[in-house]
Amino acid sequence: MIEILLLVLIPLLLAWPLGLYMTGIFSGKPHISDRLFLPLESALFRLSGINPARGMDWKSYGRAFLFSNLILGLLAFVLLLLQSWLPLNPDGIGPLSWDLALHTAVSFLTNTNQQHYSGQAQLSYFSQSIVLVTLQFVTPAMGLAICAAVLRGMNGGRNAETAQENEERDLGNYYVDLVRGVVRLLLPLAMVTALLLAAQGVPSTYDGAQKTAVLDATSEIKEQTIPLGPVAAMVAIKQLGTNGGGWYGPNSANPLENPTPVSNAIETMSIVLIPMAVVFMAGGLLRRRGFTLMSLAAMGLLSALCIGASIYSEQLPNAAFAGLAAEGPNLEGKEVRFGADASALWATLTTQTSSGSVNAMHDSLNPLAGLVTRAGMLVNAIWGGIGCGFVNFLVYVWITVFLAGLMIGRTPEIFGRKIETREITLLGALIVLPTLCILGLTAFTVAIPALTGNSNPGFHGIAQVFYEYTSAFANNGSGFEGLGDNTPWWNLSCVLVLLVGRYLPLVIPLMIAGSLARKRVAPVSSGSLRLENATFCLTLVTVILILNFLSFLPATVLGPIGEALELAQTE
């Protein structure tokens, strides 16, 4: 219990100063970190022909975001396809199929890191440590950049003081934000984390796999091949950047990727550290500390409820073990060194954020914890992915402001800026989108059994398919991994969901922010809706829950709820 509290409270405490630091680097004012980082950043801008002084309105910002993604994605795809001809391949790993290479490139480009391959066997050191690691640095910084731009827009942009009403607003420079996220935030944190993990036993070498003998001469295998590589460098940024794509197939459940309880603690805290810090940064950039507190309360409440439910669930025995073993928690798919509690905590945090790394197999979770993991991904705004999680949270805030405005009979306003038809239409699209993608494709895939590749029958089989698309849409990347997902159908249909789930939920809020920024600010009056209090916080939580219940409760009955009832019946 103390362990669980520490693993949640330490990152929350660290997130405070980190959030202040992030406010500093994204506020556009001179910052003490300039002396250290400005020379490197200037060199990067000069070499890539970027004018860092150029301000961008929402259109230019979004355009730069999309073009940089297009190029980075193409480059990653080509490099992955060519891996067997590129250097750093000591184990002589062969090429990927084109659909698997495409899925992998898109999956890492969208900060999802859904993996339809097994890293140690199918990817070269070049692919993992150069191509994927680069995406693991750049893509969270992209989310963070969009988040910073949206927050600037909510305050009228950087030219708020001088601009006329309806004049386009300056939301910042996309490349400056992006570079700062990588250089000033992710790189330093990842370096420290990687060394700490290496000290705990995560491999860190460019040598190939090691062959070792086995002790018991009577066993059926006579030697083991221990896959190695520059693993620690990747695991650090995988955890910190809400990426989740690990070096080895079973991710941080593999003892090489997560060797000790202390490495597990470091990796668990790394999942939520930056997403929590973004909440502090948001209050800083909006210059509204109360908004940070309200957001922390809403996210904290939902997060704590889910953590509690999932730990309770995994403390219950696995139904398949009834009468065959001593009473005990569900340890199928879990590691002894972590135990049920720390595994349930990780499963909850990794699905609330868009990390998707795992230290236990979600497919073997009891139904309630299985439900908690998919709920985290469907909401996708409890801490959430770096930047994008808070943008999703703002979407819920805007919707709640609109509904609350209707309830009290006032024009819905956020920080004095009216939410009108254009904004609400765009928000409506964001509500319908996940329902359409996830439910539509789940229904289609389940209807054609040849496509599904299930490893489990019944309700859990439906849940496997639902989970895969939810994970893709939420840019999470975890899976009910029994699914046989390296097929052209799964690779290509997931590519579609990944792209829709990444770009629309980032670009649409950017549009909304651009349009809010231009509006006249109404002065605060006694009739204005206040966002920074308990009433709004609880309304917001309720709206989050109702929206998701309405969209996904029927599908959940066909998944974990059905499975739970089935198990209860057989007992």
Place this chain on the structure above:
Amino acid sequence: MQTPLMQTTGRESILQALLTGLRFSVLMLVLCGVIYSGAVTLLAEQLFPRQASGSLVQQNGIAIGSELIAQPFTSERYFHGRPSAANHDPMATTGSNLAPSNPALRERVAADSARIQARENVESKTIPVDLLAASGGGLDPHISPASAHLQAARIAQTRQWKIDEVNALIDRHTEGPQWGLFGQPRVNVLLLNLALDTASAQPRSSHDRFHPKESDDD
């Protein structure tokens, strides 16, 4: 570093935007993929050479395994580890991914439970869960202390030890929560079995007080 003017917002051509993206992407590959990965990896290799290369366990100059990776043990003379969905092949590392509702999981657990009951001469309700549950990566090097103690009687019998000595060895190899805070108590099966072999090979001073094995059904 001052608020730039919007006048400079003139939009670039698509070609220019793509070219900027390309140059930027290549720079990031160099910075994050080559410089960061390379620097961190080489530094860690210097600082922690043993951990960096897989925490291998050497015996007479031969790598006999990694202390992080479970090995298959089938001989009666050794402690056995957890079921492995990967058949203890690190290249095929995986969990079972069987759901609690999957009949295949129940069948597997029932078969393993029956085998352990026969092998250790115990009842099903005394078998700790971890000894029947497949681990997440199929390579979990640990078992719970209870799972080790369950096997003590068999080890004592096959190696002609006193059961107290086996239990004492288990206790010596039981790791508590790391730093007193993190994780669960556990026993590394490979290291425990190596210790068994070492102790069995050494002519121990206690050897002469060895009595014929007593009943260990306590």
